[in-house]
Amino acid sequence: MTPTPTAPDGLGTLAGRAFAAYRAGERERLSELVDLVTPVLWNAARSQGGAPAMCEDAVQTAFLQLVDRADSIQEPAAVLGWLVVVVKREVWRLARGARREFGVDEVPEAPAQQLDPEAQSILSERQRVLWKHVSTLSPRCQELLRVIAFADRPDYAAIAESLGMPVGSIGPTRGRCLQKLRTTLGTDPGWAV
Amino acid sequence: MTSHTDAIDARDIANLGHVRDLFAHADPVPSDLAERVKFAITVHALHAEVAELMDSALLTTRGAEAEVEPTPTESVTFTAASMSLMVTAAPMDSDETEDRVRVDGWVTTPGARVEAVTSEGSSSVISDANGRFVLDDLPHGPVHFVVTDPGNDDTRPVITPTIQI
Numbered sequence: 101m102t103p104t105p106t107a108p109d110g111l112g113t114l115a116g117r118a119f120a121a122y123r124a125g126e127r128e129r130l131s132e133l134v135d136l137v138t139p140v141l142w143n144a145a146r147s148q149g150g151a152p153a154m155c156e157d158a159v160q161t162a163f164l165q166l167v168d169r170a171d172s173i174q175e176p177a178a179v180l181g182w183l184v185v186v187v188k189r190e191v192w193r194l195a196r197g198a199r200r201e202f203g204v205d206e207v208p209e210a211p212a213q214q215l216d217p218e219a220q221s222i223l224s225e226r227q228r229v230l231w232k233h234v235s236t237l238s239p240r241c242q243e244l245l246r247v248i249a250f251a252d253r254p255d256y257a258a259i260a261e262s263l264g265m266p267v268g269s270i271g272p273t274r275g276r277c278l279q280k281l282r283t284t285l286g287t288d289p290g291w292a293v
Numbered sequence: 294m295t296s297h298t299d300a301i302d303a304r305d306i307a308n309l310g311h312v313r314d315l316f317a318h319a320d321p322v323p324s325d326l327a328e329r330v331k332f333a334i335t336v337h338a339l340h341a342e343v344a345e346l347m348d349s350a351l352l353t354t355r356g357a358e359a360e361v362e363p364t365p366t367e368s369v370t371f372t373a374a375s376m377s378l379m380v381t382a383a384p385m386d387s388d389e390t391e392d393r394v395r396v397d398g399w400v401t402t403p404g405a406r407v408e409a410v411t412s413e414g415s416s417s418v419i420s421d422a423n424g425r426f427v428l429d430d431l432p433h434g435p436v437h438f439v440v441t442d443p444g445n446d447d448t449r450p451v452i453t454p455t456i457q458i
Contacts, residue, residue, distance in 0.1 A: 128414050130334060134327050142322040156326055160333050167334055219319035227315050234312065249313035256301075278305050279297035285308065 111136060112255035116177035123170055134163060137180055140250040140259075144184045147243045149211040150191040158190035180255065181262035184247065188263070210243035229291050233284045240265075241277035328435055332455055335410065339439065341452040344371035344378065371438070371453045376401045378440060378451075382458040385429060394458045395429040400440060408439040419443070433458060 118133040141162065145155035162183050166173075173182060215223075215231065223231060234242055244263055248256050260275070274282070285291045336343060347370040368381040380398040400407060400420050408417035409428045412435065420426040437455040442448050 131331050131412075134330050134334075138327045138330065139317075139322050142326065143316060143320075146316075146320055152323070156323060156329075159326060160330050163330050163334055164337050167338060215319050223315070223319060227311075227318065230311050230315055231319075234315070245309065245312050246316055249309045249316070274295075274297050274299050274301050274305055276297045278301065278308065279295065279299075281308055281312075282295065282305060 110252040110255045112180040112258055115180045119179040120176040123176060137183060140247060141183055141187045143250050144247045145187050145191050147210055147213060147246045148188055148191040150195055154194045155191060158187050158194060161190050162186040178258060181258045184259060184262040210239050212239045213242045213246060236284060237280055241280060244277050245281060328455055332437060336452055339450045339452060341450040342373050342375065344373040344451050344453045346454050347372055369456055373451045375448055376440060376451055378438060394431045394433055396431060398426050400424045402442055404444055406441045406443050409436050410439060411436045
């Protein structure tokens with residue numbers, strides 16, 4: 101029942117396979133890659149606090165960079181992590197306007213996740229409880245949980261690494277962020293049903 | 294008592310599922326984002342000239358503001374500096390192929406190569422001496438056209454916005 105940590109069909113694996121095929125000349129496989137990873141990239145972008153239009157631009161730019169640099173990417177299998185990093189940097193760069201005095205490696209900490217009042221109003225009662233608990237976690241944990249929730253378990257480690265989390269802190273184990281979420285939800289009688 | 298060094302279990306998987314549902318519900322991926330990314334990649338890869346959609350009454354592009362799925366296209370004209378393209382989409386006649394679409398078109402360049410890029414891949418034809426062409430057996434859904442002129446290497450390809458057929 102529980103998926104094994106080595107499941108071969110995780111999102112990152114599928115994305116890596118599509119990208120490798122694209123590089124080998126199957127140009128149409130790029131569409132498959134776009135369809136597969138756009139939800140993860142959207143959430144990686146939005147978790148940086150960028151406005152929706154800015155996040156759409158960042159996702160688009162990341163793919164254009166991927167096309168331009170396709171042949172120089174050393175590990176096609178790690179393409180998902182590569183895209184997450186580029187999207188994150190792109191949102192950060194756009195948010196800073198055209199100012200270039202910052203190195204691209206200085207990616208700042210993600211802000212705490214925000215939901216518009218409008219978005220909050222459409223949540224179910226249970227989602228509202230969950231949101232309350234998610235909001236109590238550190239911004240770093242909020243970002244990590246948001247992004248890995250859109251990937252698959254085999255990819256947690258790679259995505260955590262691309263978000264600047266040491267792999268050892270998550271890997272095949274639960275990791276501190278998931279543990280905190282589990283604990284805070286577990287202490288809420290309103291969550292347990 | 295659980296610890297962060299334990300293996301991920303079913304409850305963690307369920308919690309992540311709830312987090313995913315929360316954000317997917319409160320901050321959904323724009324429905325046309327993936328299609329627009331694909332379009333941008335194609336334009337970028339071809340260094341193409343982007344045709345404008347004319348006949349705004351029949352406008353069916355997938356824009357950011359579209360709140361409803363566009364209605365199926367009947368006839369649409371695109372123009373670019375170097376050419377114009379008109380396409381008409383209709384269901385195919387026979388019973389076995391009623392889920393498929395036939396596109397009749399006309400392009401201002403005779404002998405142009407017209408490629409229809411759909412969710413199933415792409416198919417292309419060469420327009421005749423009058424610029425007419427037929428692309429049949431296309432799937433319903435988003436499509437964009439790429440027009441190149443095999444007889445003239447100097448011209449850039451022209452790419453149209455995505456429409457629904």
